[in-house]
Amino acid sequence: SSELTQDPAVSVALGQTVRITCQGDSLRSYYASWYQQKPGQAPVLVIYGKNNRPSGIPDRFSGSSSGNTASLTITGAQAEDEADYYCNSRDSNGNHLRVFGTGTKVTVL
């Protein structure tokens, strides 16, 4: 079972803001990274570290963290942002293993 918990699904109106959360004990000690996955495609890195975006990722994507919760915010959601989103970090046992969150389906209305 995953040690990083995400809401299964969220919806957002076109142009509005949506926040996706990822909860887990390991997030008190490790940053999360975030991945966007569209149907039939490999995941794509969108946020890593404190709040870093790889080249080519729009600045409407941002990340934050507090306590045991990491968040991915999409400010001004676009139709092309409709996808599954996964967080990733270390596990909570201190043995340097990696774990993905349960995933959140974002629907843009």
Added chain:
Amino acid sequence: QVQLQESGPGLVKPSGTLSLTCDVSGGSISSSNWWNWVRQPPGKGLEWIGEIYHSGSTNYNPSLKSRVTISVDKSKNQFSLRLSSVTAADTAVYYCARVGGYDSSGWEIYYFDYWGRGTLVTVSS
């Protein structure tokens, strides 16, 4: 630009061994990165399988550890996955991916920065 490409049989019989290879191009497998395998059963989420460093050091998902072997071939710039005693539950798209990262003020910052396109492996007789 680093590129990863998975290859291997798309169909494996139950109780058999799944074997996949990931070819790395545009970069060296001997770089300071961890090389990973991730899978995704149809309609489900991502599952981390394990990783290897060019030195041969490995880390595995505890739920799969007894059945998984990840190896590296530096001469071919590739790494491989073997998963034994497969069942239908192992049917999934298998991705290879690179983990890059660094330390910043005592915090680890690691991320999957390059992914293969994935290959579907079906376990069926």
